[in-house]
Every structure is written in C-alpha cells, then in structure tokens.
Amino acid sequence: MKLLILAANGQIARIVEERILTEDKFKDVDLVLLLRRASRLQSLKDRYPDRVTLVVAVT
Numbered sequence: 117m118k119l120l121i122l123a124a125n126g127q128i129a130r131i132v133e134e135r136i137l138t139e140d141k142f143k144d145v146d147l148v149l150l151l152r153r154a155s156r157l158q159s160l161k162d163r164y165p166d167r168v169t170l171v172v173a174v175t
C-alpha cells in the first residue's frame with residue numbers, strides 16, 4: 117500500500133513517518149511524501165530508498 121502525506125516535513129507528519137517505517141505492523145506501507153524542500157527529508161529517503169518517494173510541492 118502507498119500512503120501519501122502532504123506537508124511531510126511537519127512535526128506531526130515526521131512522527132507518523134518514523135512510526136510507519138520502523139514498526140513491523142506497517143511493513144507493507146510505502147510512503148509518498150510531498151513537501152516544498154525535498155532535501156529536508158533526504159535522510160529518510162537514504163535510510164529507506166525502496167519505501168520512500170519524495171515529491172516537491174510547487175507553491
């Protein structure tokens with residue numbers, strides 16, 4: 117399953133993302149993360165390259 121999170125660098129969003137990527141019950145969930153500056157979540161992409169897709173939001 118793919119889960120889209122908007123404003124993915126927000127405080128609450130980052131807590132959710134960390135839980136999804138580390139907890140076994142969410143192991144089948146991949147993340148599509150939309151944010152204005154993708155570099156802010158590059159470390160997450162580096163840790164989970166197969167499960168995280170970063171999308172730049174144009175505002």
Ligand SMILES: NC(=O)c1ccc[n+]([C@@H]2O[C@H](COP(=O)([O-])OP(=O)(O)OC[C@H]3O[C@@H](n4cnc5c(N)ncnc54)[C@H](OP(=O)(O)O)[C@@H]3O)[C@@H](O)[C@H]2O)c1
Pocket residue numbers: 123124125126127128129151152153173175
């Ligand atoms: N934290 C709480 O305890 C709490 C409690 C109740 C309700 N809420 C509500 O829940 C929401 C998220 O809270 P939070 O604490 O996680 O907020 P936050 O850390 O301030 O994150 C908000 C996110 O929204 C993005 N954003 C703001 N304006 C934007 C725009 N014009 N276009 C695109 N993206 C935009 C920011 O993106 P960038 O990273 O690109 O700047 C940021 O990542 C807020 O609406 C808040 O009012 C929070």
